[in-house]
Amino acid sequence: MWAAGETYHGWVLDLGSIDLEGIADALADQADYEHHTLINPDTGEIAFWASDTGIDGQTPVDLDELDLLVIDPLPSWVWYQDMADFADGIADERAGRRRRSDRISAASSIASFRQAARLSRTACSGC
Numbered sequence: 001m002w003a004a005g006e007t008y009h010g011w012v013l014d015l016g017s018i019d020l021e022g023i024a025d026a027l028a029d030q031a032d033y034e035h036h037t038l039i040n041p042d043t044g045e046i047a048f049w050a051s052d053t054g055i056d057g058q059t060p061v062d063l064d065e066l067d068l069l070v071i072d073p074l075p076s077w078v079w080y081q082d083m084a085d086f087a088d089g090i091a092d093e094r095a096g097r098r099r100r101s102d103r104i105s106a107a108s109s110i111a112s113f114r115q116a117a118r119l120s121r122t123a124c125s126g127c
Contacts, residue, residue, distance in 0.1 A: 013044050022046035026071035028079065038068035 018039075023046070026037030035050040047055045047068060054061035055068075063070060 013041070018044040019046045023071060027074045029073045030076060036063065037071045038063075038066065039071055040068055 022037065023039070026046070029037065034052075035048065038047045038049050038055070039045070040047070049055045049061075049063065049066070049068075050057075052060055055066065
């Protein structure tokens with residue numbers, strides 16, 4: 001372990017080599033505990049493990065025997081909060097558009113009124 005302020009000189013996985021979609025799928029997978037998505041910490045390679053077929057699809061193997069890390073799914077409350085935040089953002093965006101639209105409508109109504117008032121003054125200049 002290194003102390004705070006020291007530079008880490010170890011090997012770091014290139015983030016470009018990581019399958020982000022595979023990780024996202026693993027984080028969202030709420031199906032069951034008979035299968036897991038794993039990641040190789042050295043290469044970033046994603047693997048699928050099932051209790052009855054292991055990682056090669058044929059040979060059962062215990063997770064503890066693998067040098068891979070399990071990507072545990074996020075709890076459902078995290079996804080619910082994400083959906084709630086997204087819905088709030090949509091509602092805020094629509095409300096903002098509605099307010100902008102109302103301001104534009106009000107401004108154009110005022111402009112239309114002014115134009116109509118000018119026309120009526122011009123038309124009635126001889127009245």
